[in-house]
Amino acid sequence: MGTATGTDVHSDPPRATPIRELAQAAVRFAGDSGDGMQLAGSQFTATSAMFGNDIATFPDFPAEIRAPMGTLAGVSGFQINFASRRIFTPGDRVDVLVAMNPAALKVNLPDLVEGGVLIVNEDEFTPANLQRAQYDGNPLETDAFRNYQLYKIPVTTQTLGAVRETGLGQRDAGRCKNFYALGVLFWLFERQLEPTIRWINAKFGKAPAVAAANRLALEAGYNFGETTEIFGERFRVRPAQLEPGTYRNITGNQATALGIVTAGELAGKPVFYGSYPITPASEILHELSGMKTFDVRVFQAEDEIAAMCAVVGAAFAGALAVTGTSGPGMALKQEAIGLGVMTELPMLIVNVQRGGPSTGLPTKTEQSDLWQAILGRNGDCPLPVLAAQSPADCFWATIEAARIAVKYMTPVVLLTDGYLAQGSEPWRIPAPAELTPIPIQHATDPLTFKPFQRNEVGARPWAIPGTPNLRHRIGGLEKEDVTGNVCYVPENHQRMTLHRARKIAGIVRDVPDQEVYGEPEGDLLVVSWGGTFGAVRTAVERAREDGQVVSHAHIRWLHPFPQNLGTLLKRFRRILVCELNMGQLEFLLRGNFLVDTLGLHKVQGRPFRVSDIREHLDALLGGQAS
Amino acid sequence: MSTTPDSTLTFKDFKTDQQVKWCAGCGDHSILVQLQKVLAGQRTDRDHTVFVSGIGCSSRFPYYMDTYGFHSIHGRAPAIASGVKCANPGLDVWVVTGDGDALSIGGNHFLHAVRRNIGLKIIMFNNRIYGLTKGQYSPTSDFGTRTKSSPAGSIDHPIHPISVAIGAEITFAARAVDTDLEHLQYVLARAAAHQGTAFVEVYQNCTVYNNDCYSWATDRQTKHEHIVYLEHGKPLIFGNNRDKGLRFNGDEPEIVELAKVSPDDLIIHDERTHDPSTAFMLARLTHPEFPEPLGVFRAMEKPVYEDLLMGQLAAARDQQGTGNLQALFRAGETWDVA
Ligand SMILES: Cc1ncc(C[n+]2csc(CCOP(=O)(O)OP(=O)(O)O)c2C)c(N)n1
Ligand code: SF4
Numbered sequence: 001m002g003t004a005t006g007t008d009v010h011s012d013p014p015r016a017t018p019i020r021e022l023a024q025a026a027v028r029f030a031g032d033s034g035d036g037m038q039l040a041g042s043q044f045t046a047t048s049a050m051f052g053n054d055i056a057t058f059p060d061f062p063a064e065i066r067a068p069m070g071t072l073a074g075v076s077g078f079q080i081n082f083a084s085r086r087i088f089t090p091g092d093r094v095d096v097l098v099a100m101n102p103a104a105l106k107v108n109l110p111d112l113v114e115g116g117v118l119i120v121n122e123d124e125f126t127p128a129n130l131q132r133a134q135y136d137g138n139p140l141e142t143d144a145f146r147n148y149q150l151y152k153i154p155v156t157t158q159t160l161g162a163v164r165e166t167g168l169g170q171r172d173a174g175r176c177k178n179f180y181a182l183g184v185l186f187w188l189f190e191r192q193l194e195p196t197i198r199w200i201n202a203k204f205g206k207a208p209a210v211a212a213a214n215r216l217a218l219e220a221g222y223n224f225g226e227t228t229e230i231f232g233e234r235f236r237v238r239p240a241q242l243e244p245g246t247y248r249n250i251t252g253n254q255a256t257a258l259g260i261v262t263a264g265e266l267a268g269k270p271v272f273y274g275s276y277p278i279t280p281a282s283e284i285l286h287e288l289s290g291m292k293t294f295d296v297r298v299f300q301a302e303d304e305i306a307a308m309c310a311v312v313g314a315a316f317a318g319a320l321a322v323t324g325t326s327g328p329g330m331a332l333k334q335e336a337i338g339l340g341v342m343t344e345l346p347m348l349i350v351n352v353q354r355g356g357p358s359t360g361l362p363t364k365t366e367q368s369d370l371w372q373a374i375l376g377r378n379g380d381c382p383l384p385v386l387a388a389q390s391p392a393d394c395f396w397a398t399i400e401a402a403r404i405a406v407k408y409m410t411p412v413v414l415l416t417d418g419y420l421a422q423g424s425e426p427w428r429i430p431a432p433a434e435l436t437p438i439p440i441q442h443a444t445d446p447l448t449f450k451p452f453q454r455n456e457v458g459a460r461p462w463a464i465p466g467t468p469n470l471r472h473r474i475g476g477l478e479k480e481d482v483t484g485n486v487c488y489v490p491e492n493h494q495r496m497t498l499h500r501a502r503k504i505a506g507i508v509r510d511v512p513d514q515e516v517y518g519e520p521e522g523d524l525l526v527v528s529w530g531g532t533f534g535a536v537r538t539a540v541e542r543a544r545e546d547g548q549v550v551s552h553a554h555i556r557w558l559h560p561f562p563q564n565l566g567t568l569l570k571r572f573r574r575i576l577v578c579e580l581n582m583g584q585l586e587f588l589l590r591g592n593f594l595v596d597t598l599g600l601h602k603v604q605g606r607p608f609r610v611s612d613i614r615e616h617l618d619a620l621l622g623g624q625a626s
Numbered sequence: 627m628s629t630t631p632d633s634t635l636t637f638k639d640f641k642t643d644q645q646v647k648w649c650a651g652c653g654d655h656s657i658l659v660q661l662q663k664v665l666a667g668q669r670t671d672r673d674h675t676v677f678v679s680g681i682g683c684s685s686r687f688p689y690y691m692d693t694y695g696f697h698s699i700h701g702r703a704p705a706i707a708s709g710v711k712c713a714n715p716g717l718d719v720w721v722v723t724g725d726g727d728a729l730s731i732g733g734n735h736f737l738h739a740v741r742r743n744i745g746l747k748i749i750m751f752n753n754r755i756y757g758l759t760k761g762q763y764s765p766t767s768d769f770g771t772r773t774k775s776s777p778a779g780s781i782d783h784p785i786h787p788i789s790v791a792i793g794a795e796i797t798f799a800a801r802a803v804d805t806d807l808e809h810l811q812y813v814l815a816r817a818a819a820h821q822g823t824a825f826v827e828v829y830q831n832c833t834v835y836n837n838d839c840y841s842w843a844t845d846r847q848t849k850h851e852h853i854v855y856l857e858h859g860k861p862l863i864f865g866n867n868r869d870k871g872l873r874f875n876g877d878e879p880e881i882v883e884l885a886k887v888s889p890d891d892l893i894i895h896d897e898r899t900h901d902p903s904t905a906f907m908l909a910r911l912t913h914p915e916f917p918e919p920l921g922v923f924r925a926m927e928k929p930v931y932e933d934l935l936m937g938q939l940a941a942a943r944d945q946q947g948t949g950n951l952q953a954l955f956r957a958g959e960t961w962d963v964a
Contacts, residue, residue, distance in 0.1 A: 050961040292942035294949035302738040306705035313709025432951040465694035475697030
């Protein structure tokens with residue numbers, strides 16, 4: 001648990017359970033996939049966010065939709081880190097673990113800190129469930145948990161008792177136990193029940209008995225904490241100092257979807273979103289499908305090839321054309337992305353990376369599509385690539401990508417990942433009027449129009465069908481410079497290849513210079529990109545707090561790299577590149593700048609823990625701290 | 627369909643300044659000119675017309691047609707054209723494709739464009755061979771066809787394109803032959819006027835790699851023995867002397883001599899009937915056992931994809947008002963930090 005900022009005994013709760021004040025705490029709800037843990041977690045998140053904590057969340061789903069009940073494969077978890085200060089990650093380990101069955105206990109216990117609070121639903125520790133979780137005997141009857149604060153609560157029977165008056169059947173009544181567990185945690189952290197009650201009422205408005213049962217379960221859980229004396233202490237995490245404004249909690253995929261709609265509005269363009277369902281990108285498709293009051297035309301294609309092709313067609317016809325996918329889908333799109341590069345049309349490709357290769361780890365995160373994004377097509381086929389660094393940043397990165405796409409007439413790849421996509425954090429809601437419009441220029445003058453005549457940034461004109469007298473033909477064959485006629489002249493191909501490369505390289509004028517956190521030169525620079533920002537920044541911050549001399553550069557634009565990146569890298573004696581792959585950014589840095597690098601590579605389908613990086617820094621720096 | 631009142635357009639106004647590079651005698655030349663004539667005749671607005679093609683000899687088509695054009699990648703034209711249509715439903719969108727392009731690498735996109743009934747006019751030049759890659763067998767090549775990649779004869783069974791389209795719920799399917807100019811124009815004009823997906827299979831001669839593969843359907847002396855024209859509401863009669871017809875014997879089609887049966891016994895062509903089974907049967911009649919039908923197999927009305935797509939957006943706006951970013955951003959629970 002975060003640093004205790006003081007222990008005080010309050011007298012306001014009826015029984016005066018002592019309250020410990022914390023700067024930060026991480027909680028995980030874990031249970032069977034059917035136990036509603038994602039819901040409990042997101043309610044705890046919403047309440048804590050509204051209370052004013054800074055938060056970061058990490059849902060962890062099983063790959064199977066309905067793994068056999070009670071098994072290790074079916075465990076679903078939701079982790080929330082909340083704090084009275086700025087935080088960047090969902091936390092390495094948890095201070096409180098709720099385990100709704102033996103399998104959840106077994107899978108999640110390794111992540112509970114020593115001395116942490118462990119709440120188990122003892123009703124579910126039946127011989128059958130123990131066997132499904134591959135326990136020999138009931139661990140609750142041993143002293144296996146002596147290093148934790150173990151609370152055994154009969155959540156199932158308590159819930160059934162609490163909701164009996166609603167007359168719901170055993171099955172429906174039992175499904176309220178997530179709210180009971182949530183109630184217990186709300187008591188433990190002095191949280192209010194009202195936001196969740198409001199949510200229940202809205203959600204189950206049409207099923208009053210179900211709404212009542214969930215409310216009763218929630219209140220019963222809370223009252224259990226209040227009236228029984230089993231808990232030795234409660235915890236208080238005060239609101240954080242966030243930048244003033246109106247906030248909401250947002251996942252990366254929600255932020256991406258909002259960014260897409262916003263980009264369309266800023267450009268004054270209909271949005272065309274062509275996509276094929278794939279984890280973990282599908283929520284973008286779902287979100288946009290629900291935004292029909294905007295001009296968002298969603299096309300669920302027959303496959304990713306078709307989705308990408310439809311995007312190319314929609315771009316030709318003048319829409320703000322976007323696709324979203326994940327690794328295997330990205331692989332399928334590459335030929336059509338090449339067509340987008342060749343025809344120099346603006347479009348946005350969002351790749352929510354997951355563990356690979358092949359089907360890999362569909363529900364787990366990784367950063368292993370960087371090469372695929374930058375290098376993954378036939379021919380010399382450059383396009384700009386950037387990566388979002390946090391769930392809320394997906395919104396800003398999407399708009400930035402769209403802006404570059406139309407300015408330079410090029411496909412742009414935005415990399416997010418499963419961790420950002422499903423994780424959440426508070427998003428300071430911008431006022432739409434404060435957002436900079438995305439200027440669009442269409443060719444209209446038949447006297448001057450030449451399909452491949454370039455402007456000052458090397459972009460060709462965007463002349464859309466329907467424009468009077470601008471009829472022209474484009475395609476995947478090499479085109480003659482300026483006129484756009486099919487052309488196989490050897491020198492022309494070289495010239496056009498160069499034009500395409502220079503145009504993309506020139507995007508650097510819109511890429512901000514690389515910033516460094518910490519000293520701008522010295523012994524050790526930690527480099528990261530994409531969704532690992534939070535863990536790496538936190539690790540470097542803590543190392544510096546502990547007196548270690550280390551700097552951090554988080555790279556947003558992976559292609560082209562910021563103008564000053566090469567010089568900056570050369571100002572450090574050692575460069576440590578941290579990424580969730582086998583060294584893809586390292587390879588690019590070495591190739592581009594002829595610098596040597598060290599790598600920290602994690603490919604376990606999980607994000608970095610702060611401690612992963614800390615330990616590595618300690619090893620490199622001689623272990624001064626922690 | 628976009629038309630302009632400019633009645634002075636002739637087919638020459640649909641030619642571009644690009645040199646047409648198909649082989650001499652290739653059926654593609656004829657199809658291009660007939661379509662240019664049809665568009666001119668219909669006073670098509672060239673600025674609101676887009677031709678999208680895949681890859682193959684036939685897919686060079688857009689370069690020669692003075693409208694907007696997109697020569698894309700192999701097999702993907704229906705998908706690209708679908709994006710064009712969704713982005714701007716006001717455009718007339720044509721797809722030009724080959725048998726390999728549409729049914730081999732692009733088979734999936736073809737099926738799905740058809741099933742959506744999206745407003746594309748798909749013209750498939752069927753030369754039963756891969757022309758551009760210099761003569762390998764294609765998905766419509768006869769079993770046993772000897773090519774560079776099948777020197778001992780192809781062991782793939784061919785598919786019947788129109789029956790595939792009917793299986794995918796096509797709302798307009800027709801067939802024509804490259805050298806039968808008037809009939810080809812008629813079929814293309816019908817396709818141009820159709821709402822929803824229109825599919826036209828054109829028997830196209832590849833003089834270089836599959837010459838004369840349709841001579842049975844083009845030879846003036848004998849062709850009427852081998853083809854039957856489909857006309858809505860009319861019996862299926864063919865033969866040099868119009869002395870033969872097609873009728874059902876149970877579920878099976880059979881050729882009968884008109885002298886021996888009453889015309890009432892013949893199959894009466896109905897392009898609008900809801901039940902696709904007769905059209906499907908007709909699509910599978912093959913030379914030399916049967917005369918092969920030319921004309922419109924099917925012409926149905928059915929809601930069109932782009933109308934449904936835009937209709938859902940309009941309905942949402944009618945009910946909830948035009949989208950407002952401020953409200954969208956603040957959907958769900960929000961909180962203020964002072
Ligand atoms: C992805 C891809 N695979 C293969 C090819 C090579 N290729 C070009 S055209 C073609 C077949 C063309 O046959 P068809 O579609 O019947 O058209 P035709 O040339 O006969 O008009 C092939 C295999 C390609 N261009 N792209
Ligand atoms: S190879 Fe055949 S299909 Fe291609 S242009 Fe020549 S004749 Fe026509």
